[in-house]
Amino acid sequence: MTRRLPLLINGEFVASQTDQWIPVTNPATQEILCEAPAATDDEMEQAIAAGKAAFQTWKEVPVSERARLMLRYQALLKEHHDEIAEILSQETGKTFEDAKGDVWRGIEVAEQAANIASLMMGETVENVARSIDTHSWTQPLGVCAGITPFNFPAMIPLWMFPLAIAAGNTFVLKPSEQDPMTPNRLAELFQEAGAAPGLLQVVHGGKEQVDTLLTHPDIKAVSFVGSVPVGQHVYRTATDNMKRAQCFAGAKNHMVIMPDANKDQVVSSLVGSSCGAAGQRCMAISVAVFVGDSKAWIDELASQFAQIRPGAWNDPEAAYGPQISPAAKQRVLKMIEQGKQEGATCLLDGSDCTVEGLPDGNWVGPTLFTDVTANMAIYQEEIFGPVLCCVCVDSLEEALALVNNSPYGNGTSIFTASGAAARKYQHEVEVGQVGINVPIPVPLPFFSFTGWKGSFYGDQHAYGKQGVRFYTETKTVTSRWFDSDIPVAAGPNMSIN
Numbered sequence: 190m191t192r193r194l195p196l197l198i199n200g201e202f203v204a205s206q207t208d209q210w211i212p213v214t215n216p217a218t219q220e221i222l223c224e225a226p227a228a229t230d231d232e233m234e235q236a237i238a239a240g241k242a243a244f245q246t247w248k249e250v251p252v253s254e255r256a257r258l259m260l261r262y263q264a265l266l267k268e269h270h271d272e273i274a275e276i277l278s279q280e281t282g283k284t285f286e287d288a289k290g291d292v293w294r295g296i297e298v299a300e301q302a303a304n305i306a307s308l309m310m311g312e313t314v315e316n317v318a319r320s321i322d323t324h325s326w327t328q329p330l331g332v333c334a335g336i337t338p339f340n341f342p343a344m345i346p347l348w349m350f351p352l353a354i355a356a357g358n359t360f361v362l363k364p365s366e367q368d369p370m371t372p373n374r375l376a377e378l379f380q381e382a383g384a385a386p387g388l389l390q391v392v393h394g395g396k397e398q399v400d401t402l403l404t405h406p407d408i409k410a411v412s413f414v415g416s417v418p419v420g421q422h423v424y425r426t427a428t429d430n431m432k433r434a435q436c437f438a439g440a441k442n443h444m445v446i447m448p449d450a451n452k453d454q455v456v457s458s459l460v461g462s463s464c465g466a467a468g469q470r471c472m473a474i475s476v477a478v479f480v481g482d483s484k485a486w487i488d489e490l491a492s493q494f495a496q497i498r499p500g501a502w503n504d505p506e507a508a509y510g511p512q513i514s515p516a517a518k519q520r521v522l523k524m525i526e527q528g529k530q531e532g533a534t535c536l537l538d539g540s541d542c543t544v545e546g547l548p549d550g551n552w553v554g555p556t557l558f559t560d561v562t563a564n565m566a567i568y569q570e571e572i573f574g575p576v577l578c579c580v581c582v583d584s585l586e587e588a589l590a591l592v593n594n595s596p597y598g599n600g601t602s603i604f605t606a607s608g609a610a611a612r613k614y615q616h617e618v619e620v621g622q623v624g625i626n627v628p629i630p631v632p633l634p635f636f637s638f639t640g641w642k643g644s645f646y647g648d649q650h651a652y653g654k655q656g657v658r659f660y661t662e663t664k665t666v667t668s669r670w671f672d673s674d675i676p677v678a679a680g681p682n683m684s685i686n
């Protein structure tokens with residue numbers, strides 16, 4: 190009998206009463222690993238109600254106790270790091286090294302959540318008027334919801350619930366139905382760390398369950414990470430229902446290569462940042478912009494692309510794993526075909542890729558296009574596969590114009606030996622996360638994850654100070670005390686009644 194994943198409601202892992210079960214498959218083999226329930230309306234209601242009830246007591250728990258829960262959680266996550274990564278590899282197909290990175294980047298956010306006291310500190314000003322002082326506090330919102338994508342099933346849930354809960358909220362997480370085993374394991378460890386019932390609920394399902402969260406009056410804030418169309422739907426629906434929302438969406442990230450850059454660093458960074466995780470990263474580099482003579486390095490790039498291959502999660506020679514699903518693979522293949530038809534030159538075509546011993550995996554080989562222009566679909570659309578498009582331009586200004594014309598603004602990088610070129614690029618580029626000789630510039634959790642334009646809808650970004658602002662409301666208190674109100678000392682022992 191196939192294992193069925195439970196829901197987490199009010200501190201209990203419960204079997205769903207649903208009659209709709211979603212198979213979770215190993216994308217390297219198509220083996221069904223388990224089934225996830227599409228939570229029923231009643232179960233959704235119970236999950237939100239549990240969060241609402243728990244909020245009443247949790248918001249009164251001293252901040253240092255909330256921080257200690259995160260310290261215990263962080264320690265447990267570290268203890269179980271490899272075990273979580275193995276579950277993650279099974280359901281995503283990620284190589285073990287990559288899966289460990291996914292878990293580790295999440296642990297770092299849980300670690301940061303343990304600093305919640307200093308992150309929540311307000312401000313004070315004395316004598317804003319004669320004898321009047323003002324101070325501000327940050328207070329939690331209530332029940333917050335998180336909706337997460339398939340591509341980082343540990344890191345992205347951990348971007349959300351530890352910080353929200355440390356700030357005094359309670360949380361309902363709706364992870365991707367494609368890899369829900371990892372989030373369930375994260376939730377088990379959170380309970381083991383001593384989380385009170387109702388702090389975290391995990392519900393499973395798809396659009397219907399998401400829409401319940403977006404429209405329910407007891408959900409106060411929604412964090413979403415996923416594709417552009419769904420991100421737009423989530424942002425519009427959540428804000429239409431008067432909730433605050435932060436929605437992180439798709440991307441098309443450019444790396445600009447100046448002719449004075451270090452060729453070896455450029456080539457190896459391009460291979461890793463475009464094909465790593467089978468290109469299924471929102472910060473993957475999917476467009477290489479060669480400025481001037483740097484285009485001479487494309488041959489070397491093609492020969493290094495040809496040397497890597499996908500493979501099983503525990504194959505140390507594999508550069509990356511499969512696409513998450515047969516449908517995702519078909520979409521990538523369709524985009525490759527379209528690129529050829531649009532007139533781009535396919536220097537290396539990964540469409541017909543097999544991996545020995547794993548005939549049913551969703552494999553796509555490394556794919557490299559040159560002669561790509563900005564009007565082509567392979568340039569404009571997020572492919573989310575191991576496909577790199579090379580564009581050649583004559584100047585840094587031209588490169589900047591190209592990048593700034595993109596509707597996306599998640600990440601970008603420039604490789605150069607020139608401080609002036611790097612300074613100009615970082616200053617003028619309209620992208621929220623910029624790397625200088627760093628291909629994938631994901632900020633650590635004391636900063637925030639700051640996508641722009643079509644890659645983000647909202648104003649406060651994920652984790653760091655902005656994450657805490659997102660999950661809290663600011664209250665200002667202005668007070669005045671009159672001298673005449675000071676109680677007069679009574680008797681020799683100065684006691685005051």
Ligand code: NAD
Pocket residue numbers: 336337338339340341363364365366394395396397399400414415416417419420422437438439440470471571573599638640644
């Ligand atoms: P997705 O949009 O298909 O799914 C994301 C979540 O939304 C899942 O939990 C899913 O169940 C739910 N969902 C799907 N369709 C829905 C609908 N019609 N209505 C309501 N909810 C729905 O995304 P995905 O394929 O899981 O993830 C890949 C995408 O996520 C890529 O576009 C990638 O760029 C993006 N992503 C962005 C960031 C970022 O920080 N900007 C990070 C990671 C991934």
